[in-house]
Amino acid sequence: MFTDLLNQAPQANTSSLSNTLIEHKRRDLVLISALIEHPTEGLILFETGGGRDYPEVIGTPANDIFARIDYTDDHDLNHAIAKTGHNICDIKAVIMGHLHLDHAGGLKHFQGTNVPIYVHELELKHAFYTLATKSDEGKILLMALLSTERERHAFMITDQIDLCCKGVYDSSALPLDLNWQAFHGSTLELASGINLHHSPGHTPGLCILQLNLQNSGAWVFTSDQYHVEENYHASHPQGWLARDHDDWVRSHQMIKALVKRTGAKLVFGHCSSTFVNYEQAPRYYQ
Numbered sequence: 001m002f003t004d005l006l007n008q009a010p011q012a013n014t015s016s017l018s019n020t021l022i023e024h025k026r027r028d029l030v031l032i033s034a035l036i037e038h039p040t041e042g043l044i045l046f047e048t049g050g051g052r053d054y055p056e057v058i059g060t061p062a063n064d065i066f067a068r069i070d071y072t073d074d075h076d077l078n079h080a081i082a083k084t085g086h087n088i089c090d091i092k093a094v095i096m097g098h099l100h101l102d103h104a105g106g107l108k109h110f111q112g113t114n115v116p117i118y119v120h121e122l123e124l125k126h127a128f129y130t131l132a133t134k135s136d137e138g139k140i141l142l143m144a145l146l147s148t149e150r151e152r153h154a155f156m157i158t159d160q161i162d163l164c165c166k167g168v169y170d171s172s173a174l175p176l177d178l179n180w181q182a183f184h185g186s187t188l189e190l191a192s193g194i195n196l197h198h199s200p201g202h203t204p205g206l207c208i209l210q211l212n213l214q215n216s217g218a219w220v221f222t223s224d225q226y227h228v229e230e231n232y233h234a235s236h237p238q239g240w241l242a243r244d245h246d247d248w249v250r251s252h253q254m255i256k257a258l259v260k261r262t263g264a265k266l267v268f269g270h271c272s273s274t275f276v277n278y279e280q281a282p283r284y285y286q
């Protein structure tokens with residue numbers, strides 16, 4: 001597993017009648033990819049991070065909120081893979097939990113190749129529908145995040161906003177000519193020990209990845225079903241970050257049962273406080 005750091009949006013921080021002077025806290029988060037060396041299928045990559053040019057692609061206002069604060073050459077996808085002793089050219093398949101820019105920015109590395117990109121049918125449809133109709137634009141999210149009328153008004157009168165603020169999906173990260181492979185239904189055993197489970201909520205087509213390893217047992221990579229550990233342990237919902245709250249609750253129930261059944265260790269989408277407890281490249285689990 002490898003990572004780069006993102007200083008993301010505040011968690012709730014909502015004022016109340018008795019406490020209007022709340023402290024606006026920020027929290028360091030991580031972007032995670034995982035490399036799987038499978039005995040028969042070869043190298044499989046799970047998600048790709050935001051990509052080297054994430055700040056430029058997401059645009060200035062959004063990058064001020066979801067700011068990338070720690071990025072070196074080491075975090076670049078091909079350098080991170082090289083740390084494991086492998087080469088990005090030897091990747092045989094990519095599995096995407098979902099296609100938001102902070103997970104899919106590195107897909108550009110696979111343009112011009114025939115590497116299959118596995119993603120749930122509903123995620124693929126939703127991502128391209130969203131791009132075509134501009135129905136989930138970053139501008140709308142920014143308006144929700146700006147805390148005062150004055151800030152919102154200032155953004156509304158800024159012509160630049162349309163030019164510099166992108167949506168949660170970005171066309172540059174989702175080229176049509178990738179070898180897209182859609183997964184249908186609720187569960188797919190992609191290869192021995194590699195299972196995908198459809199977990200809608202954060203997005204309509206999000207999938208979690210279940211890995212069954214010989215020595216370290218079961219693992220579940222949750223993508224953004226859970227951004228941080230509190231989403232899971234305290235059943236803390238995602239607010240405006242979930243596109244369908246009821247679906248999120250149903251997926252949460254499915255994952256709790258899966259973890260109870262398998263004893264799986266969980267790797268949350270962006271949780272730095274739990275991520276640091278796991279081995280990171282070049283170390284690995286078997």
Ligand SMILES: [Zn+2]
Nearest residue numbers: 100102224269
């Ligand atoms: Zn994310």
